[in-house]
Amino acid sequence: MEAKKGILMVISGFSGAGKGTLIKKLLENYDNYALSVSMTTRQPREGEQDGREYFFVTREKFEKTIAESGLIEYATYCDNYYGTPKAWVEEQLAAGKDVILEIEIQGALQIKEKFPESLLLFVTPPDAAELKRRLEGRGTETAEVIAKRLSRAYEESEGMDAYDYIVINDDLMQCVRELHAMIEAARNEPVRRKDFIARIKEEMKTFRTEQ
Ligand code: 5GP
Numbered sequence: 432m433e434a435k436k437g438i439l440m441v442i443s444g445f446s447g448a449g450k451g452t453l454i455k456k457l458l459e460n461y462d463n464y465a466l467s468v469s470m471t472t473r474q475p476r477e478g479e480q481d482g483r484e485y486f487f488v489t490r491e492k493f494e495k496t497i498a499e500s501g502l503i504e505y506a507t508y509c510d511n512y513y514g515t516p517k518a519w520v521e522e523q524l525a526a527g528k529d530v531i532l533e534i535e536i537q538g539a540l541q542i543k544e545k546f547p548e549s550l551l552l553f554v555t556p557p558d559a560a561e562l563k564r565r566l567e568g569r570g571t572e573t574a575e576v577i578a579k580r581l582s583r584a585y586e587e588s589e590g591m592d593a594y595d596y597i598v599i600n601d602d603l604m605q606c607v608r609e610l611h612a613m614i615e616a617a618r619n620e621p622v623r624r625k626d627f628i629a630r631i632k633e634e635m636k637t638f639r640t641e642q
Contacts, residue, residue: 433626437463437528438618439520439546441539442598444554445584447566449600453554454533456607465528467520470496473511486516503545506537513538529614536590543593548622550614553594557601559584 444450458464470486472493481487488496493512496502505514515532523530532542542549556562562584566577591597596613600606621628 433630434525435527437465437524437526437530438550438614438623439524439530439532439542439548440550440552440614441532441534441542442552442554443534443536443539443587443594444598444600445556445562445587446580447562447569447584448554448556449565449603449606450533450554452603453598453600453606453610454531456603457531457610460607461611463527463529464531465523466531466533467515467523469513469515469532469534470502471511471513473509473513504532504534504538504541506535506541508535508537536587536593540590540593548625550596550617551594552596552598552610552613553591554598554600555591557599 442450442454454466458466468482468484468486470488470493472488472490473485475481475484475487479485479487490512493505493514496514496516497505501517502514503517503520505512507513513534515534515538520530520532532538534542539551543551556565563577563581566572566580572580595617598606598610598613617623
């Protein structure tokens with residue numbers, strides 16, 4: 432029988448759409464998911480730990496990792512590099528884990544190109560006004576930062592069509608269940624069951640009769 436390989440999935444979404452909380456709940460409620468930790472050149476924020484939120488590295492180290500083909504994708508975002516370390520992702524997939532990459536759209540498109548069987552999910556609130564309300568409600572950002580993020584959200588909305596599923600985050604727990612159900616359903620799409628299809632097609636040949 433075919434080895435059970437995990438699904439490589441990308442979760443992107445507008446800043447303020449609740450993507451982080453959604454992923455946290457997914458990891459808490461189901462045990463087959465593994466969240467990749469990216470490498471970045473940006474400075475750690477208050478409370479962030481090296482190796483937990485990100486691997487915080489210098490530009491030199493990042494560029495060396497690119498040169499050594501150590502990343503499966505990378506992008507620049509607001510003047511910093513962000514990238515996904517290759518070895519860990521490959522290990523987890525081989526062990527049958529469904530690997531989540533929480534990355535932005537340039538990275539998502541590279542992943543789809545390199546791994547056509549990857550699953551691209553985009554998290555959005557039900558409408559634009561709700562996104563603004565959520566960003567303002569957090570009370571952690573200045574009006575200027577909020578305006579920047581909303582403008583960035585406009586740009587990101589232009590790329591939503593490239594994703595496999597849109598995840599509308601209205602009620603959080605309902606959204607977590609829906610997201611999990613989407614991933615489970617995606618497991619049996621032919622693009623992800625190529626080995627199974629190849630085997631059963633071979634087996635069926637024994638039933639062939641010449642017409
Ligand atoms: P932040 O600086 O707010 O943590 O992240 C900024 C953006 O970079 C977010 O949209 C986040 O999803 C994205 N990001 C984080 N890690 C990666 C990565 O490894 N690759 C890419 N392409 N984007 C990433």
